[in-house]
Amino acid sequence: MSKKRERPAGRRRIPPTLVVGGTILVLVMAFALAAPLFGNPLHENLTNGLSVTGMPLGPFSKGYVLGTDTLGRSMLSRLAYGARTSLFVAFVSNITSIGVGTIFGLVAGFYRGFAETVVMRFTDIGLALPYVLAALVLATILPSGITRVIIIITALFWAYPARLVYGEVLRLRGRGFVEASVASGASGRSTIRSHLFPHLMPMLVTYSPLNAASAIFFEATLSYLGAGVNPPTASWGNMISDGQSALSIAPHLLYEPGLMLLVTTAAFLLVGEGLKVLNPDLTRLSWLGA
Amino acid sequence: MSPDDAVLSFENVTKRFGQRVAVDAVDFALTRGRTLGLVGESGSGKTTCIRLALGLERATSGTVFFRGVRLGRSRRSLRPVRKQLGFVFQDPYDSLDPRMTLERIVGEPLKIHGVRRSERSERVRAALSDVGLPDAPLDSYPARFSGGGRQRIAIARALVMQPSALLCDEPTASLDVSVQAQIVNLLLSLKQARGLSMIFVSHDLGLVRRIADDIVVMYGGRVVEAGSAAGIYERPRHPYTAALLAAVPGEHPRRRRITSARRAIGEASGSPAVDSEPPAADVTGCVFAARCPRADRSCRTTRPALELLPDGRKVACFFPVGEEGTSDAASGPADGGEVVPAVPVGPLSAHMQGAAGVSGGAAVTSGVDVSLD
Numbered sequence: 001m002s003k004k005r006e007r008p009a010g011r012r013r014i015p016p017t018l019v020v021g022g023t024i025l026v027l028v029m030a031f032a033l034a035a036p037l038f039g040n041p042l043h044e045n046l047t048n049g050l051s052v053t054g055m056p057l058g059p060f061s062k063g064y065v066l067g068t069d070t071l072g073r074s075m076l077s078r079l080a081y082g083a084r085t086s087l088f089v090a091f092v093s094n095i096t097s098i099g100v101g102t103i104f105g106l107v108a109g110f111y112r113g114f115a116e117t118v119v120m121r122f123t124d125i126g127l128a129l130p131y132v133l134a135a136l137v138l139a140t141i142l143p144s145g146i147t148r149v150i151i152i153i154t155a156l157f158w159a160y161p162a163r164l165v166y167g168e169v170l171r172l173r174g175r176g177f178v179e180a181s182v183a184s185g186a187s188g189r190s191t192i193r194s195h196l197f198p199h200l201m202p203m204l205v206t207y208s209p210l211n212a213a214s215a216i217f218f219e220a221t222l223s224y225l226g227a228g229v230n231p232p233t234a235s236w237g238n239m240i241s242d243g244q245s246a247l248s249i250a251p252h253l254l255y256e257p258g259l260m261l262l263v264t265t266a267a268f269l270l271v272g273e274g275l276k277v278l279n280p281d282l283t284r285l286s287w288l289g290a
Numbered sequence: 291m292s293p294d295d296a297v298l299s300f301e302n303v304t305k306r307f308g309q310r311v312a313v314d315a316v317d318f319a320l321t322r323g324r325t326l327g328l329v330g331e332s333g334s335g336k337t338t339c340i341r342l343a344l345g346l347e348r349a350t351s352g353t354v355f356f357r358g359v360r361l362g363r364s365r366r367s368l369r370p371v372r373k374q375l376g377f378v379f380q381d382p383y384d385s386l387d388p389r390m391t392l393e394r395i396v397g398e399p400l401k402i403h404g405v406r407r408s409e410r411s412e413r414v415r416a417a418l419s420d421v422g423l424p425d426a427p428l429d430s431y432p433a434r435f436s437g438g439g440r441q442r443i444a445i446a447r448a449l450v451m452q453p454s455a456l457l458c459d460e461p462t463a464s465l466d467v468s469v470q471a472q473i474v475n476l477l478l479s480l481k482q483a484r485g486l487s488m489i490f491v492s493h494d495l496g497l498v499r500r501i502a503d504d505i506v507v508m509y510g511g512r513v514v515e516a517g518s519a520a521g522i523y524e525r526p527r528h529p530y531t532a533a534l535l536a537a538v539p540g541e542h543p544r545r546r547r548i549t550s551a552r553r554a555i556g557e558a559s560g561s562p563a564v565d566s567e568p569p570a571a572d573v574t575g576c577v578f579a580a581r582c583p584r585a586d587r588s589c590r591t592t593r594p595a596l597e598l599l600p601d602g603r604k605v606a607c608f609f610p611v612g613e614e615g616t617s618d619a620a621s622g623p624a625d626g627g628e629v630v631p632a633v634p635v636g637p638l639s640a641h642m643q644g645a646a647g648v649s650g651g652a653a654v655t656s657g658v659d660v661s662l663d
Contacts, residue, residue, distance in 0.1 A: 066363030177395075180447070183344040184399040185372035187365065194398070196387045 018274025021209075024267035028260075032087050035080035041234045041252060045072040056250040066251050069242060075252070079260055081234040085146065086264060089219040090212040093150045097157035098204060098211060104158065105165025106192055106200075110173055118165065126159025132221065139227035149228045151217050168203055172196055206275040206282045213268035220261050236261045295321050296355070297455045297487040298343055298375075303352035305338055312338040314511040314577075315352065320455065325481060325488040327502030327519060328494060329534065335511040337380075338458045343489075344377055357454075359578045373403050376448030380460040382440030386432040392418070393428035396447045403451060417446040425471030438469035444533065445476065455487040456480075462497060474501055495538045499523055505592060509532045513596055517603035525601055527610040530578045576607070584609045 035041075043049075049064070049072025051057060057068040059075075066075040108119035135152045142148045172178055172195070181191045222228030223237025231238055234259040243253030276282050299319035305312045313335040320326045328336045341347040343354055345361065345368045347661050356371045379385040396414045405413065411428065418426050421442040432440055441461060448456055458477065462470040463561045474497055481488055492498050498505065498519070505522045507515040507530065515528040526532040576594050579585040589608055596606040 174663055176379045177387040177390075179346055180377070180379065180385050180444075181398060181402075183346055183372065183375075183377055184447075185365070185369045186398070186402045186403050192401065194390070194394075195387055198387075 008052060015274040015277040017270045020203065021267045021270025021274060023052055023273065025103025028083055028264050028267065029087060031080055033081035035077065035084055038077040038080050039074045041073060041077040041081040041230050043073060045070075045074075049073065053067070056246065056253060058250065059256075066256055067250070069239075069253055070246055070250070075256055078234040078239060079256060080238070082109075082236045082239060082257060083260065083264070085229055085233065086216045086219060086234045089146065089153065090216045090268075093153040093157065093215045093219075094208050094212045094224070096150060096154040097215070098208060100154060100158040101161030101163075102165050102200065102204065105167075105196050106161040106169055106196065107161070109166040110188060110192060110196065114204060119162070123159045123162045123166070124157050126156070129156065131156050131218070135218075135222055136225065136227055139222070144230055146229055146233075149222055152222065152227075153218055156218075157215065161204070161211065164203060164207060165200060167195060168200055172199055177194075181280045199205035202279045203282055206272065206279055209268045209275065213265045213272070216261070216268070219263055297322050297357060298424050298457075298489070299355045300339065300342075301353050301355065303339075303354060304350045305335075305342060305347060306350045311511045313342065313349075316508075316511070316513050318506045318513055318516055320487050320489055321504065322487050323485050324503040325490055325501055326487055327505045328491045328508065329493060329498055329505060330508035331493055331534075334508040336493075336508055337459055338511075339508075340377070340457050340489065340491055343457060343544075344375065346370065369403075370493045373399075373451055374454050376451065376453035376456040378444050378448050378456070378458045378461040380439070381464045382432075382437055382444050383464070385444050386440055388432055391429045391431060392426055392443060395432065395443060396450055399451045413450055415447075417450040418443070420480065421446045422447060436469075437465045438472055441465060441469075441473050442476065445473075445480070449480065449484075452484075453486075455489070457489045459493075460493070461490075462494070463492070470497065477501065495523075497536060507534065512606065513604075514606050515604065516579060516596070517601075519592035521601065521603060525612065527599065527605045527612060528578075528607045528630060529582050529584050529609075529611055532611050586613075601653060 033076050045068070049057065049068040056070050056072070057064050059065065059067045061067055064074055064076065066079065069075060069078065081271040104119045104123070108116040108123075134156060138152045138155060139148060142151060162177055178191060181195050188193075217236065220237030220240065224241045226238075226241070228237055229235035231242075239257035240254060240261070243250070243255075243257065246253050296319040300316050303316045304314055316339065318326070328339060330336050338347060342349055343356075343361070345365075348363060356374065359371070361371060362368060390398075393411060393414050396417055397410045400410045400413060414428065415424075418424060418428075423439065423442050423446065426435075426439075426443075432443065435443065445461075456477075461477070462473050465473060477488070477490070478501055480486060488501075490498060490501050495552070502519045505515075505517060505519045506513055507522070507528065507529045515522065515526065515531045522531060523535065526535050534600075575590040575592055576582070576585065579589040582589065584607075586609075592608075594606045594608050596604050599605050599610070
């Protein structure tokens, strides 16, 4: 692309955080995609999947590399399907929450006036909400399922990107090229599309892995609390919840999904940090808002 | 000037920002085919006038007319006007989108006003050759160009719609001095070639002198003096204009003596030191009274209106320079010679101490202390 040609060669080195985080994410994605290869996550093998005393099988058991859970289901398969859940939630809620936030931030920052007052007050409220409590309240009024998780995450996660976009738009709209576009007679939409949006992209791209990390974490929290993905569908969150009760007899039920969650979240954060290095003016972005 | 000759006219236009008045009951008009120099120090409201004309700000009261048509408030009603109004902003590093190619930057007005894509590149190319960039690759980014080159691109964008008027907001202020002249020459030749009407905002009176036919001097959001450029340069009537002109460094060694004399008087009659905050809305009397040596009590209580003098000049001053009947050497039309003292000294006497710190032949400071008796 001609855009790349303009950049001085060799100025930007790919930061190691981006390489490490990206590699881990690719592995997790491959794991999720390969899920059907690891068997049926819902199959309760009560004969071979449990020990003679009816206990879950530990890791490296015959036929079950990562062991089984209390119902004799393959942990490997459940973790892989759990990865699908997590990545799906991260992907979709990332688009919806950042999308909603961007639209609100753009409207408030570009059109100002009444829209600005209304949108930014809602943003303040959105940022001030106690997330878990608000999520549980929302969970009681929405029909259950993975859509509910995405709606809850969107409802709670749009405010921070809205604030980010709003601030950036306020800065941009005073720039000469934006005013030039307006003074030439461009519609608000066309100014936003051709001048504001391209300048917002680096920020949004840098923010999205941070947002994804939060979303995955929050999905796990919701599922752990029983307000997220419904059993028997596998989610790292409800697996952790299940594992908790069997902690003394089968600790792998807890640490396997816990480790997956930790590694995946960390990988997203590493990617986010790496992208921040590529855009030094974005270092103010931080994980989980604040 | 007859009203139908006016391309762009401001009628009693006021713009307030909260408690501050940026533009205060301003009246002036740009005549067809002429160049209007809008001068004044920072905060005098020059740029706000341009922004009002471009619809980037809305007047608190008063009306801006474009060819007799009142500038509306809605974007739809402004569209046909914006097609006819080209503009060049001060900072070419800010006014060109760094993420757009030349073709998209210069072609943006064409796109906005519905020119077909197939026609656009050709017109962009033509506009770029008009501003002296015939070989600039259309797919390059502004980062590749220097300040002067960028300003040429901005001018190409301003002209690509073939506007009838061009509004230039300090188009040379952020450029190197060597490049300033090129840009001014470019604007001059474009104006002549196309019969453009132009408003040229600047605080650089040397430049304005080269380009303007008419001058409007603003101070504190008000028009304090307006008239033909030749007349104002030869014989400023408002004390502020006189002070402003006196602050212009001499252009030619032979003029230097006169200029320094002017400067002394200029400093005495209200130094045009920057006072960039616009005055509060509740200032009564003349906006310049606080810095004007000629002001008396009436100047502080009553606001002088912009009045037409017999020679066609408009001045908002109770005590215009050169009307006391004292040593008024410059009265009457300028008699050809450049070297005419523009400001009579009158009864003032100035004591100067510690004048002019000069180092290595270059005048760095002119730390002139002046006291008035």
